[in-house]
Structure formats: C-alpha cells, structure tokens
Amino acid sequence: MATKAEKTMLQWRNVGSGSHVLATPGELLNTGLVVGRDRALVVDTGCGPRQGAQILAAVRQLTELPLIVVNTHAHYDHFFGNAVFAADGATEFWAHENAAKDMAAHAEVQRPLVSKLEPEMAAGVGENTALVLPTAVVGEQPVLVDLGGFSATLFHLGLGHTDGDLLVGTPTALFAGDLVEHGAYPAFEDSYPAQWAQTLRQISALRHRYEFLVPGHGEPVDDDFVHTMATTMSTAVRQAQEATREMPDDATKAIPVLPYGPVQSRWFITRLKETSSRPN
Ligand SMILES: [Zn+2]
Numbered sequence: 001m002a003t004k005a006e007k008t009m010l011q012w013r014n015v016g017s018g019s020h021v022l023a024t025p026g027e028l029l030n031t032g033l034v035v036g037r038d039r040a041l042v043v044d045t046g047c048g049p050r051q052g053a054q055i056l057a058a059v060r061q062l063t064e065l066p067l068i069v070v071n072t073h074a075h076y077d078h079f080f081g082n083a084v085f086a087a088d089g090a091t092e093f094w095a096h097e098n099a100a101k102d103m104a105a106h107a108e109v110q111r112p113l114v115s116k117l118e119p120e121m122a123a124g125v126g127e128n129t130a131l132v133l134p135t136a137v138v139g140e141q142p143v144l145v146d147l148g149g150f151s152a153t154l155f156h157l158g159l160g161h162t163d164g165d166l167l168v169g170t171p172t173a174l175f176a177g178d179l180v181e182h183g184a185y186p187a188f189e190d191s192y193p194a195q196w197a198q199t200l201r202q203i204s205a206l207r208h209r210y211e212f213l214v215p216g217h218g219e220p221v222d223d224d225f226v227h228t229m230a231t232t233m234s235t236a237v238r239q240a241q242e243a244t245r246e247m248p249d250d251a252t253k254a255i256p257v258l259p260y261g262p263v264q265s266r267w268f269i270t271r272l273k274e275t276s277s278r279p280n
C-alpha cells in the first residue's frame with residue numbers, strides 16, 4: 001500500500017495536449033501517459049506490482065480508456081509492473097525487438113534486484129508478479145500507434161543506454177527512456193558508450209519537433225541538457241581511449257579523469273572495451 005505521503009506525491013505533469021508524465025517516488029521513474037480519443041498509451045510500468053499499482057491508480061485518475069503499454073527498454077524498473085496492466089485488461093505491450101529478446105532471456109535474473117522495493121516480485125510469488133513480456137515489437141522502422149484522433153510514434157535511434165532503447169513521440173512530447181538521464185549519472189552497465197553520444201545527437205536533431213523532452217528518470221530537460229550530455233560522453237570516450245592506449249593493462253587509470261562517479265566510470269571503461277568493435 002502506498003502511504004498517504006506517497007499518494008500526495010503522485011502528481012501528473014502535463015507535457016502538451018493529451019501527454020502527461022508521472023514521477024514515482026524512489027528512483028523518480030518517469031511514466032508517460034498519452035491519452036487519445038479511443039485509447040491511452042502508458043510508457044513504462046515500474047519495478048513490480050506495488051509500483052505498478054500506484055502508477056495504474058494514477059492513470060485511472062486521468063482516463064478510463066483501454067490501455068496500450070510501451071516499455072522503453074529491458075531494465076526491471078521499466079517493465080516489471082506490466083502484469084498490473086495486463087490484469088487491468090491491456091493486451092498490447094510494445095518494446096524494441098532487441099529489448100523484447102533481452103527481456104525473454106534475462107527478466108528472471110533481474111528479479112533479485114527488486115528484493116527491497118518489491119519483495120513479492122523478487123520472490124515471484126503473489127498477485128501480478130508474473131513477467132509479462134512484449135507482444136509487439138519495433139525494428140528499424142518507426143511504428144505509429146493510433147490512439148484515436150492522433151498517433152504516438154515508437155522509434156529507435158541506435159545503440160545507447162542498451163541495444164534496444166525505444167523512444168515515444170507525441171504531438172508535443174518526446175519520451176526518451178534512459179537514453180537521457182537527469183539527476184544521476186547515465187547508467188552504462190548494458191550500454192554502448194561510443195555510439196550513445198551519436199544517438200543523443202540524433203535526439204538533439206529532433207529538438208524543433210517536440211516541446212517537451214522527458215528522460216527516463218528526473219525532471220523534463222531542454223536541448224542544452226541533451227547536447228551537454230552528448231559532448232560529455234564523446235569527451236569521456238576520447239579520454240578513456242587515450243588512457244587505454246597509454247596503459248593497455250590498466251585502463252582503470254582513466255577513472256579519476258572521467259566525468260562520472262567511480263562505479264559508472266568503471267562500467268563505462270568496461271563497456272567501451274567490450275563494444276568497441278561493434279558497428280553502430
Ligand atoms: Zn535503464
């Protein structure tokens with residue numbers, strides 16, 4: 001159960017006509033809600049039945065329409081709440097094709113990560129703790145989801161936070177998932193650091209199309225923020241590559257000069273090495 005304090009914190013923020021964003025407590029996951037005439041689209045469902053139920057309750061304050069769900073990528077905090085929405089009647093769950101594969105292969109092993117926040121989900125016991133996987137996927141081509149009166153566009157811009165990051169565009173807002181991170185360092189565990197900066201530049205190139213840019217966590221940001229995030233990442237790639245050339249056996253020497261915290265800098269170097277031969 002959500003406490004009274006948590007309930008009062010759950011406030012939708014309007015990001016243009018029909019588009020809304022809700023930050024849930026904890027890691028400030030941003031859930032998007034796009035309301036059309038006939039259907040509404042929910043972007044990211046939280047890390048289990050507790051958070052999922054909070055999100056659904058907030059959704060139902062704004063609309064009674066049938067729901068379509070989009071998961072921006074294969075990390076637990078973005079799709080472990082899916083079962084709550086399936087129980088509410090949703091049958092259409094969208095993700096990028098790589099994210100869908102990743103979820104099918106690695107959803108179970110992510111359960112222990114929610115042991116504190118969602119003990120039932122971690123144990124896989126109880127109501128709405130099933131792993132509900134995508135039923136529809138997006139590949140190279142964008143997909144338009146008709147909500148009645150207008151469509152939301154689901155599309156992929158390249159490698160970044162993961163290999164299956166999906167963006168959701170509405171007439172006014174762009175939901176960028178964890179490709180854009182506000183209030184915390186970018187998370188590099190499953191990332192493609194060298195290509196991520198380029199993908200951020202592609203987001204930046206869309207700046208005139210959307211009035212609002214919603215990151216996966218934290219406050220909505222402007223184009224300067226995305227531009228800075230891209231520049232910082234490109235510089236970090238260069239710094240890490242130089243350090244690796246100078247000290248091939250100990251690239252961790254680069255950690256203090258990188259613009260991220262020690263944990264994320266370590267991941268950055270590891271993933272840069274692991275992914276450097278992969279074409280964009
Ligand atoms: Zn993530």
